[in-house]
Amino acid sequence: MGKSDFDNANPTVLSVSQLPSRTQAKGHVRKGPDSKYDHILFPKQWWAGSSLNSDPSVWTSDEDEDEDLTLATEEPIDEQEIYDLLSKISDPEHPVTLGQIAVVRLDDIHLSPSPGERSDPNSLVNVEVDLTPTVNHCSLATVIGLAVRVRLENALPPNYRIIVRMKDGSHAQDDQVNKQLGDKERVAAALENDTLKGIISKMLETCV
Amino acid sequence: MATETSTPATATTAEITPLPAFSPDLYQRAWASIPHPTLPLIATCHAHSVTIFSLSTLSKHSVLSGGHTRSVRTAAWQPPRGGKNPSKETKRLRLVTGSFDTTAGVWTWDQGRREERLEREVRLQSGQEDTKEEEEEEDEWELTLVLEGHENEVKSVSYSPSGQYLATCSRDKSVWIWEDVGNPNPSEEDEEVDEDEWETVAVLQEHDGDVKAVAWCPDVPGRKSKYAPARRYGDDVLASASYDNTVRLWREDGDGEWVCVAVLEGHEGTVWGVSWEQKPREGDRFPRLLSWGADERIRVWSLKEPEEEEEHQGGEGGGNNPWGFGVPNTMRRSLKEEWECTAVLPKVHKGDVYSVAWSNETGLLASVGSDGVLALYQETTKAEEDVEMTNGDAPTTPSAGGWKVLTTVKSAHGPYEINHITWCKRYDAGSERKSEEEMLVTTGDDGVVKPWQVRIQ
Numbered sequence: 001m002g003k004s005d006f007d008n009a010n011p012t013v014l015s016v017s018q019l020p021s022r023t024q025a026k027g028h029v030r031k032g033p034d035s036k037y038d039h040i041l042f043p044k045q046w047w048a049g050s051s052l053n054s055d056p057s058v059w060t061s062d063e064d065e066d067e068d069l070t071l072a073t074e075e076p077i078d079e080q081e082i083y084d085l086l087s088k089i090s091d092p093e094h095p096v097t098l099g100q101i102a103v104v105r106l107d108d109i110h111l112s113p114s115p116g117e118r119s120d121p122n123s124l125v126n127v128e129v130d131l132t133p134t135v136n137h138c139s140l141a142t143v144i145g146l147a148v149r150v151r152l153e154n155a156l157p158p159n160y161r162i163i164v165r166m167k168d169g170s171h172a173q174d175d176q177v178n179k180q181l182g183d184k185e186r187v188a189a190a191l192e193n194d195t196l197k198g199i200i201s202k203m204l205e206t207c208v
Numbered sequence: 209m210a211t212e213t214s215t216p217a218t219a220t221t222a223e224i225t226p227l228p229a230f231s232p233d234l235y236q237r238a239w240a241s242i243p244h245p246t247l248p249l250i251a252t253c254h255a256h257s258v259t260i261f262s263l264s265t266l267s268k269h270s271v272l273s274g275g276h277t278r279s280v281r282t283a284a285w286q287p288p289r290g291g292k293n294p295s296k297e298t299k300r301l302r303l304v305t306g307s308f309d310t311t312a313g314v315w316t317w318d319q320g321r322r323e324e325r326l327e328r329e330v331r332l333q334s335g336q337e338d339t340k341e342e343e344e345e346e347d348e349w350e351l352t353l354v355l356e357g358h359e360n361e362v363k364s365v366s367y368s369p370s371g372q373y374l375a376t377c378s379r380d381k382s383v384w385i386w387e388d389v390g391n392p393n394p395s396e397e398d399e400e401v402d403e404d405e406w407e408t409v410a411v412l413q414e415h416d417g418d419v420k421a422v423a424w425c426p427d428v429p430g431r432k433s434k435y436a437p438a439r440r441y442g443d444d445v446l447a448s449a450s451y452d453n454t455v456r457l458w459r460e461d462g463d464g465e466w467v468c469v470a471v472l473e474g475h476e477g478t479v480w481g482v483s484w485e486q487k488p489r490e491g492d493r494f495p496r497l498l499s500w501g502a503d504e505r506i507r508v509w510s511l512k513e514p515e516e517e518e519e520h521q522g523g524e525g526g527g528n529n530p531w532g533f534g535v536p537n538t539m540r541r542s543l544k545e546e547w548e549c550t551a552v553l554p555k556v557h558k559g560d561v562y563s564v565a566w567s568n569e570t571g572l573l574a575s576v577g578s579d580g581v582l583a584l585y586q587e588t589t590k591a592e593e594d595v596e597m598t599n600g601d602a603p604t605t606p607s608a609g610g611w612k613v614l615t616t617v618k619s620a621h622g623p624y625e626i627n628h629i630t631w632c633k634r635y636d637a638g639s640e641r642k643s644e645e646e647m648l649v650t651t652g653d654d655g656v657v658k659p660w661q662v663r664i665q
Contacts, residue, residue, distance in 0.1 A: 122619035124558075124579060158653070159623030161559065161578065182502070183451070183478060184560070184578070184625070185281070186418070188237070189308045189361045189379070192278045 012101065012134075019087060019099045020106040022080055076115035077156070082127060083109055085155050090206045092143055092199055097206060103131055103144060108167060125160050127152060130167040141166055141173075145181040146190060147203045220665065222572075222584055222614035227638065227647065227659040230261045232268065234655035240563075241651045243632035244285050244301075250632060250649060251303055252657050253280040258305060258315075261657065263635040272315050275351035278308035282364050287371045303349075304374060306362035312376050314353040314404055353404040357384055357411075363420050368444050369427035374406065375446050377419035383448050383458070385410040385466055410466035412458060417451030421481040425495055426568075428485075433492035441543070445469075447497055449479035455499045455509070461543060469545045472509050477502030480560060486568030496550070498573070500561040506553040506575060506585075508611075512546035553611045556583040563628045569646050570664070572614070576626035576650055582617040584662070614664075621652035634659075 083106045087099025098104040108130040118125060129148055133141045145164045152162045164181045166174045180186055190196050230252075238254040241261075248263035257273035258280055286302035299319035306312050360379035367374055374386045390405030425431055425445040432443055442460035449455050455472040478501050485495040494511040559578035566573055573585040588610050620626060628651040636659075639645050648660040 120619075122580070122623045124623070157623065179451075179478070185363065185420070186379070188279065192308055 013096050014100050014102060016100070020080070020083060076118055077111070077125075077160075078115045079106060079109045079111055082111070082129070082152070085151055085207070086129070086148055088207045089144075089147055089151060090203045092140060092147075092203055098131075098144065098148075101134055103133055104129070104148070105132060108132070121157070122159055126163060127156070127160050128163045128165070130165050132167045141177050142180055143196070143199060143203075145177060146187065146196070147200045149181060149187060150191065150200055151204060151207060222586075222665075223663040224582065224584060224615055224617050224648070225661045225663070227636070227661055228266060230266050230268075230657040230659070234259065234657070236655045237653045238627065238651045238655050238657060239279070240282050240628040241630060241649050241657050242283050242285060243630055243649070246288050247301075248633070248635035248643075249301075250630075250657075251283045251285070252651060253283055253305070254655060255279055256307075258283055258303065263632065264637075266636050266659070270317070270348055272303065272305065272349045272351075275313045275315070275354075276305065276307040276309050276311070278361070280305045280307045281362065282306045284365045284367050284374070287367055287369060289371065304355075304365050304367070306365040306376060308361040310356070310358045310360060310362060310378070312355040312358075312362055312365050312374075313351050314355065314406075315349050316352045316404075317349050353406065355386060355406060357408060358382065360418075363418065364422050366422045366424050366446075368424040368446075370444075373409070373424070373444060373446075375422040375424065375448075377422045377448055379418040381413060381415050381417060381419060381450075383410075383412040383415070383419055383422055383446070384408060385412070385446070385458075409464070410458075412448075412456075412466060412468070414456060414468050415448065415450040415452050415454070417453075417478075419448050419450050420479060421449040423447050423482045423484055425484050426486050428488045428495055429492045430489050430494045433494065447482040447484070447499075449482045449499055449501070451478045453477060453479060453501075455479055455482055455497070457497075457545065457547065459543065467543055469543050470547045472497075472499065472547055472549070474507055474549050475499065475501045475503050475505065478560075480562050481564065483564060483566050485566055485571075487566075487571050497547075498564055498566055500564045500575065502560045504555060504557050504559065504561060504577075506561055506564055506573070507549050508551035508553070509547050510550040512548055551610050553585055554613050556613060556616060557581055562626065563630075565629045565631050565648070567631045567646060569631075572662075572664075573611070574629050574631070574648050576620070576629040578625045580619050580621055580624060580626055580652075582620040582626065582629065582648070582650060582660070584614040584616070585611050586614050588612050617660075620650060620660075621654050621656060621658065624652045624654040626650050626652045 083099070083104065086104045087097060089098045089104075090096070091098060091101060091103070094101070110128040112126045112128075129152070131141070131145060131148065133144060135141075145166070149162055149164045152160070156162070165178045168174070191200075230250075234252070234254045236255055238252050241250050241252040243250045243263070249269060250261050250263055252259045252261060256276045256279060257271055259271050260269040261267065262269040283303050283305045286304070301317040301319070303315045303317075304312055305315065355374075355376065358376065358378035358380050362376055362378050365374065365376050371391070372388055374388065375383060376386070377383045385408070386406040387409045388405075389407045390403035423446070425447070427443075431445070441462050444460065446458040447455055448458065453473070453475050455475075456468050457470040457472070458466050459469050461467050479499050480501045481499070483498045485497070489495065497509040498506060499509065500506040553573070553575075557575065557577040557579050561575055561577040563577075564573055564575040571587060575583050575585070630649050631646050632649055633643050634645040634647045635642050646662065648662060650658045650660065652658075
C-alpha cells in the first residue's frame with residue numbers, strides 16, 4: 001500500500017471475517033445416488049469451462065475441475081455461491097481480493113428466476129452482477145469486469161446468461177464499459193489477447 | 209407501412225423439426241456456417257479454422273486450418289463464375305475468411321489439380337505402394353493470399369454479386385473495399401488470368417464503433433430498376449452494421465470514390481448484422497434491407513420511392529440543405545438516398561438477436577439469438593391484416609408491422625447461445641426434392657451445426 005502510482009493508493013480493505021458467507025459449513029458435496037450419473041446426464045459440463053479458450057489450462061489449471069462439475073449437480077446455485085466464486089478474484093493492482101475491497105458485493109448479485117423456481121436444465125437463468133470499482137479508471141474497470149465474466153462462464157452451467165455491469169454512477173464511462181462487457185464478440189476477442197489473458201489468469205489464481 | 213401485397217403466402221401453420229446434426233460435433237464455439245451459393249457445401253467457422261461440411265452426406269468434407277493465429281469469425285464463398293450456367297462453373301473453389309488476427313485469408317481449392325494428383329496416385333499405386341493419401345487429404349485447401357490492413361479483429365467479409373469487390377470490416381471502425389484485379393472479367397470463365405491480386409479501392413471510416421457486419425446488395429432485377437437511384441453511380445451497394453447502433457449504405461459515385469449514401473438510425477444497441485432481400489420484388493422495386501441487434505429487435509428498411517423523393521429535390525445547392533441538420537461532406541446532396549424503417553418484426557427474443565436469414569424462395573425470415581430461440585416469421589398480406597382487424601378474437605400469434613410469427617423453437621441448441629442461422633438447399637438422402645427443398649441451418653456455442661426441416665401448410 002501507499003505506492004503513489006496506484007490509481008487508488010489507499011482502498012478500504014475488509015478483513016476476511018467481515019465478508020458475507022454461508023452460516024453452515026461449506027464444501028459439503030452431496031454424493032447421493034441422485035448425482036451418481038450426473039457426469040453422463042450433463043456431458044457438456046467438462047468442456048463448457050474451456051469454451052472461450054483453446055487452451056483450457058490457462059483458466060482451469062489445477063484448481064476447481066471438481067467444483068465446476070458439482071455446481072450444477074448440487075442444490076440450485078444461489079447468490080451466495082456466485083459471490084463465493086467472485087469474491088476471491090484478485091484485484092489487478094493491489095494484493096487484495098475483489099471481496100475485500102467490496103468491488104463485488106453480495107447485495108449486488110441477482111439471479112432470475114430465483115433458485116427455487118428452476119426446473120429444466122435448458123431454461124435460462126440470468127446472473128446480474130453490478131460491480132463497484134474503487135477507481136475511475138476505464139481500462140481497469142473493463143479488466144475487472146472481464147475477469148468476473150470469465151470466472152462465471154467457466155464455473156457456471158451453459159444455461160446461465162451472465163450480465164456484468166458497473167454499478168450506477170460508480171464509474172465515469174459506465175455505458176461504454178457495460179456495452180463492451182455485454183458484447184460477446186468483443187469478450188471472445190479480448191480473451192485471445194495474450195496480455196489480457198495473462199492479467200486475467202493472474203487475477204483468477206487466487207480462486208482456489 | 210409499405211406492405212408487400214405481392215406475397216403469395218397464405219400459409220397459416222409452419223412446423224420446424226430437427227434433422228440429424230452435421231458430424232462431427234466441433235466441441236467448441238462455432239460462429240457461423242456459410243452455404244456455397246450453388247454447390248452442396250457449407251463452411252463453418254470455429255476457433256482458428258473452418259470446417260467444410262457436405263450437404264449430401266451431412267459430414268465433414270474438408271478443413272481449412274493453419275492460416276490464422278486467432279479465431280475465424282466469418283467466411284464468404286467467391287460467387288461462381290460463368291453466370292447461371294453450371295457447365296461453365298469453375299472447378300476452383302474460393303473461400304475468404306475473416307479472422308480476429310486482423311487479416312482476411314483467401315483460400316483456394318483446386319479441383320483440377322486434385323484430379324491430376326489422383327491420377328498420378330493411381331499410376332503410382334499400380335507400380336508401387338503409396339502412403340501419401342492421408343496427408344494430401346488436409347492439403348486440398350491452400351491459403352493463397354492474406355489481405356492485411358485492418359488494425360483490429362476482422363468481423364465480417366462479403367463478396368459483391370459479380371465477385372469484383374470484397375468488403376471487410378473490423379473493430380477498427382473501418383470498412384475496406386478490395387477489388388479483384390487479378391481477375392478482370394469475373395463473369396467470364398478465364399482461369400488463365402485468374403490470379404490472386406487484390407487492390408484496396410476504399411477505406412471507409414465513418415462509423416463511430418466496431419463494424420460488425422457487411423453485406424452487398426444481391427443482383428436482383430430491382431437493383432437496376434427505375435426505382436434504383438440515378439444512373440451515375442455504380443450498381444453495387446454495400447450495407448454495414450455497427451456497434452455505434454447504426455447501419456450505413458455505401459455506393460461508388462462514378463469517379464471511383466465510395467461514399468455513404470444513407471445512415472439508418474433506429475436500433476438502440478449494437479447492430480449485429482444486415483441482410484438484403486434476395487427474392488425479387490413485384491414491379492422490380494429496390495430490395496429491402498434487414499437489420500438486427502442487441503436491442504432484441506429486427507427492422508426492415510425500404511428505399512423511398514423516387515416520386516416521393518422528388519418533392520424534396522428542391523435546391524440542388526451544395527451546402528444548403530432544407531432539413532436543417534448537418535450532412536457530412538461525404539454525403540453530398542446528390543448522392544443521398546432516403547431510406548425508412550417500414551417494419552419492426554414482432555418481438556420474440558429475450559437477449560441479443562445474433563442472426564436473421566431471409567429466404568429467397570419463400571420470403572420467410574428466421575432468427576436466432578443468445579436466448580437459444582429459433583423463430584420463423586412471415587410477411588402478412590393486406591387481406592390477412594384486414595381479417596385480423598375485424599376479427600374480435602385476439603390473434604393467436606403476435607403481429608406487428610406487417611409480419612407475424614409462424615412458429616418458434618425453444619432451446620434449439622439446448623442451453624447454448626445460437627450465433628448464426630442460414631437458409632440453404634437440401635441435398636441429403638432424406639429430402640424428397642433434392643437441391644430444391646430449403647432447410648435452415650443453425651450454428652451454436654455448443655459447436656453443433658444443426659439442419660432443420662421447415663414444413664409450411
